[in-house]
Each structure stands twice: as structure tokens, then as C-alpha cells.
Amino acid sequence: MYAFASDKTRPHSRAAREHDINHYLNFVNLVRALADQEAIPDLDASSKQLLDEIALFQHREKAMTVTELMNLAHIASPATLHRKFTQLLNLGLVDAVFKDRNRRTKYVLLTADGQAYYKAIERAFDQAQKSTE
Secondary structure, eight states: OOOOOOTTTSSSOHHHHHHHHHHHHHHHHHHHHHHHTTSSOOOOHHHHHHHHHHHHHHHTTOOEEHHHHHTOTTTOOHHHHHHHHHHHHHTTSEEEEEETTEEEEEEEEEOHHHHHHHHHHHHHHHHHHHHTO
């Protein structure tokens, strides 16, 4: 037999889910406004996903190598990854650097502009959260 949870024991009621959806949509709207105002670069979906992967590696205190970046087949083909990576480099959001004396491996890191991109996103998230309270 299956046991079904009552509405009181469910983690999110319908009203709570709608509140969460409104919160997320406010956030998306604010991020679009930032891009429209050119406060952040307007990136396509695969460029954003690639930038997010780089940022997540760095957040875990592990720099991503160019080789690891090129193996992100769940985002795009190697040719597209290379093109998107070049775009992120040209926008100044990331940099490819050697670490220490190791000249065989290049690491991909967020630049100050890349970090500012995420700070702007964080501010939009905070603003969206406040606007739905």
C-alpha cells in the first residue's frame, strides 16, 4: 500500500510554489534588465552554461583546465565550446593562465569582470527575493 502525504506535510503548498515561481520570474526579469542596460554581458544559453561551469569549478577552489572545458560535451560540441570560450575571453569574463612553472596545462579562471558578473546576478537575486516578500 502507498501512503500519501496530506497537504500539511507536503514541503510546498500550491501558494508556496506559486510564490517560488514568481520569485524566479522576477529574478529572470531583473537579469534581462541588467543585460538590456549593458550592466552585464548578454550571453546566449551555452555561453552562460559554460561560464557557470567555470565559476562552479572556481567556487569549489579548483581551477578548470582548458582540457576539462573542452570535454564539457553536455553543453556543446568541442568546436562550439572553443567558440564560446573565445567569446568569454574576448568579453574579459575569463582568462586562461599557466599556474606556477607548469607550462603544459592552462587553467581557466574568472577575471574581475567575471566575478562582477556574478555579483550583479547576486544583487538581482536579492532584489527579486525582496520584491516577492
